[in-house]
Amino acid sequence: KAGVTQTPRYLIKTRGQQVTLSCSPISGHRSVSWYQQTPGQGLQFLFEYFSETQRNKGNFPGRFSGRQFSNSRSEMNVSTLELGDSALYLCASSLKRAPGNTIYFGEGSWLTVV
Amino acid sequence: DQQVKQNSPSLSVQEGRISILNCDYTNSMFDYFLWYKKYPAEGPTFLISISSIKDKNEDGRFTVFLNKSAKHLSLHIVPSQPGDSAVYFCAASGGSTSYDKVIFGPGTSLSVIP
Numbered sequence: 001k002a003g004v005t006q007t008p009r010y011l012i013k014t015r016g017q018q019v020t021l022s023c024s025p026i027s028g029h030r031s032v033s034w035y036q037q038t039p040g041q042g043l044q045f046l047f048e049y050f051s052e053t054q055r056n057k058g059n060f061p062g063r064f065s066g067r068q069f070s071n072s073r074s075e076m077n078v079s080t081l082e083l084g085d086s087a088l089y090l091c092a093s094s095l096k097r098a099p100g101n102t103i104y105f106g107e108g109s110w111l112t113v114v
Numbered sequence: 115d116q117q118v119k120q121n122s123p124s125l126s127v128q129e130g131r132i133s134i135l136n137c138d139y140t141n142s143m144f145d146y147f148l149w150y151k152k153y154p155a156e157g158p159t160f161l162i163s164i165s166s167i168k169d170k171n172e173d174g175r176f177t178v179f180l181n182k183s184a185k186h187l188s189l190h191i192v193p194s195q196p197g198d199s200a201v202y203f204c205a206a207s208g209g210s211t212s213y214d215k216v217i218f219g220p221g222t223s224l225s226v227i228p
Binding site: 004006033035041042043044045048056090092100101102103104105106107108 | 145146148150155156157158159160163165203205207208215216217218219220221
């Protein structure tokens with residue numbers, strides 16, 4: 001069974017540009033969450049999608065957005081990139097929304113903003 | 115405010131000894147707890163979880179203990195092996211409005227010395 005797939009794995013962008021990251025969840029998983037990891041900050045929750053609807057959102061500015069498609073694949077977009085957006089962006093999927101669900105991560109997309 | 119805390123940024127243990135990683139949480143509504151391990155340049159991988167109705171869960175060398183009154187959980191690894199060297203994240207979920215919002219701690223970097 002294929003795991004969570006994220007593309008691209010590595011990318012470099014210039015300040016002010018925008019970026020789109022893609023995530024394909026484990027087959028059958030309907031919930032997709034996004035996290036940002038920066039050195040010393042752990043995993044910061046960005047948002048969670050289920051059935052094409054955003055269900056939860058973390059404390060990030062509106063420059064960070066996402067969406068989920070009918071096949072559960074998800075994309076996140078960051079507009080007007082800032083140097084501080086350089087981070088590892090992780091996508092995670094789970095079978096359904098309920099307390100006690102385990103989430104499974106992809107390998108992440110490394111974004112460097114210069 | 116940090117709802118999940120891991121107060122030890124790093125820990126060093128001799129091979130064969132016990133590793134104890136600690137985690138504290140502030141939200142009494144959390145009812146499901148997870149531990150993830152992360153190697154550099156990889157996504158976090160699920161290790162073990164525990165529901166709030168239990169106080170212990172064991173899986174091979176890994177045991178998680180939960181003390182709800184103290185809002186504290188710990189991960190025990192016995193015996194520790196060099197391959198266990200990684201960053202360990204404690205995570206929690208549950209609550210009245212955000213069932214699938216999994217909150218992570220900042221992580222503890224474990225080094226197992228041969």
